[in-house]
Amino acid sequence: MTRRFTTLAVSAAIAGGVLFSAVPAQAAPVAEQGSVSVRGPITCNISKMRQQVASHKSKAAKLDNLGYHKSAAKERAKARAIQARIQQCQDADNDAPGPIGG
Numbered sequence: 001m002t003r004r005f006t007t008l009a010v011s012a013a014i015a016g017g018v019l020f021s022a023v024p025a026q027a028a029p030v031a032e033q034g035s036v037s038v039r040g041p042i043t044c045n046i047s048k049m050r051q052q053v054a055s056h057k058s059k060a061a062k063l064d065n066l067g068y069h070k071s072a073a074k075e076r077a078k079a080r081a082i083q084a085r086i087q088q089c090q091d092a093d094n095d096a097p098g099p100i101g102g
Contacts, residue, residue: 044085044086044089046086046089046090049082049085049086049089050086052079052082053079053082053083053086056075056076056078056079056082057075057076057079059072059075060072060073060075060076060079063075
């Protein structure tokens with residue numbers, strides 16, 4: 001009887017842990033088309049981002065010269081990611097609608 005009760009208690013504890021650790025359905029984000037973001041405005045400091053790109057590229061060149069090719073590739077990937085973000089910011093500025101009624 002004790003062994004059966006222990007097994008039942010352990011099973012209930014495991015099941016309860018799974019239930020309490022599961023994310024409720026209400027907390028899951030819903031991907032709807034036309035959804036509006038309630039986050040604040042996103043600002044892009046393009047000149048600072050360009051400096052970061054140049055820094056990553058120069059660091060990649062130095063690492064390549066030293067023979068650290070994998071690290072250099074990572075630095076180049078960082079530079080490409082920042083460059084893509086710059087392009088996204090510029091596209092957002094160019095595609096943004098004008099002021100209302102203007």
